[in-house]
Amino acid sequence: MAALPSVGGLRHLNCFPWRRNFRHERIFNLPSSHLSTVASLPSSSSVSPNEDSEEIQFSTPPIKTVMKTSNGSINTAKENIGAKNKTDNDKKVSYFPKRGQTLELVCENLAFKGKGVCKVADTGFVVMCDRALPGERFIGRVTRKKDNYAEVTKLKTITPHLDYVEAPCGYAAYCGGCKTQNLLYEAQIRAKERQVRELVVHVGKFTDKDPEFNSIMKPIVPCDIQFHYRNKMEFSFGPKPWLPPKLLEEGYGDCHSYALGLHAPGFFDKILNVHKCLLQSEAANKVLAAVQAIWRDPGSGLSPYDVHSHTGFLKHLMLRTGRNVETGLPELMVNFVTSSYKLELLNSIVEKTVTIPEVASIVNNVNTSIGNTSVGEVEYTLYGKSTITEVLRGLVFQISANSFFQTNTYQAEVLYKLIEDCACLRGDGSEIVLDLFCGTGTIGLTLARRVRCVYGYEVVPQAVSDACRNAELNGIYNATFIEGDLNKIDEQFGNDFPKPDIVITDPNRPGMHIKLIRFLLKLKAKRIIYVSCNPATCARDLDYLCHGLPDQNIRGVYKLSSIQPVDMFPHTPHVECVCLLELDD
Numbered sequence: 001m002a003a004l005p006s007v008g009g010l011r012h013l014n015c016f017p018w019r020r021n022f023r024h025e026r027i028f029n030l031p032s033s034h035l036s037t038v039a040s041l042p043s044s045s046s047v048s049p050n051e052d053s054e055e056i057q058f059s060t061p062p063i064k065t066v067m068k069t070s071n072g073s074i075n076t077a078k079e080n081i082g083a084k085n086k087t088d089n090d091k092k093v094s095y096f097p098k099r100g101q102t103l104e105l106v107c108e109n110l111a112f113k114g115k116g117v118c119k120v121a122d123t124g125f126v127v128m129c130d131r132a133l134p135g136e137r138f139i140g141r142v143t144r145k146k147d148n149y150a151e152v153t154k155l156k157t158i159t160p161h162l163d164y165v166e167a168p169c170g171y172a173a174y175c176g177g178c179k180t181q182n183l184l185y186e187a188q189i190r191a192k193e194r195q196v197r198e199l200v201v202h203v204g205k206f207t208d209k210d211p212e213f214n215s216i217m218k219p220i221v222p223c224d225i226q227f228h229y230r231n232k233m234e235f236s237f238g239p240k241p242w243l244p245p246k247l248l249e250e251g252y253g254d255c256h257s258y259a260l261g262l263h264a265p266g267f268f269d270k271i272l273n274v275h276k277c278l279l280q281s282e283a284a285n286k287v288l289a290a291v292q293a294i295w296r297d298p299g300s301g302l303s304p305y306d307v308h309s310h311t312g313f314l315k316h317l318m319l320r321t322g323r324n325v326e327t328g329l330p331e332l333m334v335n336f337v338t339s340s341y342k343l344e345l346l347n348s349i350v351e352k353t354v355t356i357p358e359v360a361s362i363v364n365n366v367n368t369s370i371g372n373t374s375v376g377e378v379e380y381t382l383y384g385k386s387t388i389t390e391v392l393r394g395l396v397f398q399i400s401a402n403s404f405f406q407t408n409t410y411q412a413e414v415l416y417k418l419i420e421d422c423a424c425l426r427g428d429g430s431e432i433v434l435d436l437f438c439g440t441g442t443i444g445l446t447l448a449r450r451v452r453c454v455y456g457y458e459v460v461p462q463a464v465s466d467a468c469r470n471a472e473l474n475g476i477y478n479a480t481f482i483e484g485d486l487n488k489i490d491e492q493f494g495n496d497f498p499k500p501d502i503v504i505t506d507p508n509r510p511g512m513h514i515k516l517i518r519f520l521l522k523l524k525a526k527r528i529i530y531v532s533c534n535p536a537t538c539a540r541d542l543d544y545l546c547h548g549l550p551d552q553n554i555r556g557v558y559k560l561s562s563i564q565p566v567d568m569f570p571h572t573p574h575v576e577c578v579c580l581l582e583l584d585d
């Protein structure tokens, strides 16, 4: 095992030859034709730390739409549009609902960020609505106009969606985390599977008319555990609790003066007070409740950080749940992110927290910047260990406060088994594996004992050192982890490792940079296993790897052998995919 290169105990990003001469290139846009991608703001929900930026709208048959006119009467859409005898495309161009206009709509499907996709009758015009669910008929008001679609806010449900269930969590209707808790789980995964399929066809440009397509596109793997599956949650502190206007109008003021909880969907500065989250472990809920009970005590001297005035002390409470390797019981890391180092202020809250038996580590990340991230410039261990452990596919991993680790450990076992199946190892230990975007090295390390060697690339220095430590902890000595930015590779990239038999690539939401795609097309490894948390950018990259970039005279050299959607995050819009690409020779 080795980390390359190490300079005076620190690895410097710019000491890599392949990072020289970097020119910023625009990361590609998705096609905007038949199935168009529309930009959206990054989510500020604390539940999804890697939230990014794509939403997809689907082209599905038009539905009957009724619009309310300014005098309050309801007319059919056709009358208002007056575009009966134009072609579909002309109609789309000529029709645009007005801001404030009300529409009667039926939700047809869920888009990438869980927004309901609807179409205005006869026009094909796409309207997106947060928290509208497939089959639901509702009245929506146009709130935002984008280039080629509009957003509406749901005013009233006329008939509920087809698979309505009571949401077990009282916060589900408002919090940014679980958007689909009141959709039957089977319907949630059906919608995710359909979403992946449509993206692969429309963005990836693979034809579903091909009889082979159905064997390539595998049915989604559901998650057997639909609650308490998250091993990491980040709650934010704020000066004022947020409640949706509807509840405020109904007189539901929050009796608390400060807020500790999750962000209102789309807002970095509005925090919904949360005392319990059904996605995290019971032990983590004990800690949350304990902190909620004590931190507002006027005698404690604690104050929440205000993102506008940049005053106050407590920024975030991050809770990570791992497993004690000896006992198999949960062990917890509590991470207080603060704006300054004032240990004495944390004393009372730490004293209370350590009484919870599962707590194995309490750390303090001090982040003095005005930004709202949870990674501190300095980290102090206030109690117990500085890391917690977790077991994945028989290996032990040490997790520090800021390292990436798959957030659903249970389903990560399933995911990694699927990756291993795709690797189709010969069994003679001869393969060379390149693990791109390797995080703490988990994928490569779970394969390492059965291959010749693993090379992992990762941009976060702490994740690289965790990967090295994890290799050592598990007695693995054929894995090399290299720190570097895969968006900034140059012609030298590839000189530091032998030609791999298998490339595993697991980028975060923006997908792979075009430079990396070009590199992979030149490298021509036998297999690429593309693991993705964003089916839109994944479909785009599959298109490039299989069909090439004709405008740049680059030929695609892979054939798509399988796409396996996996539900890692029930009740959220997220869907993971494991795709196998084989060299097409």
Ligand SMILES: C[S@@+](CC[C@H](N)C(=O)[O-])C[C@H]1O[C@@H](n2cnc3c(N)ncnc32)[C@H](O)[C@@H]1O
Binding pocket: 404, 405, 406, 436, 437, 438, 439, 440, 441, 442, 443, 457, 458, 459, 460, 463, 484, 485, 486, 487, 488, 506, 507, 508, 533
């Ligand atoms: C989805 S995670 C996958 C981690 C790992 N494969 C796993 O399963 O635990 C993506 C990883 O890519 C890293 N990353 C993001 N952008 C990167 C870049 N430009 N170059 C290298 N690594 C990057 C992130 O820090 C993160 O660890």
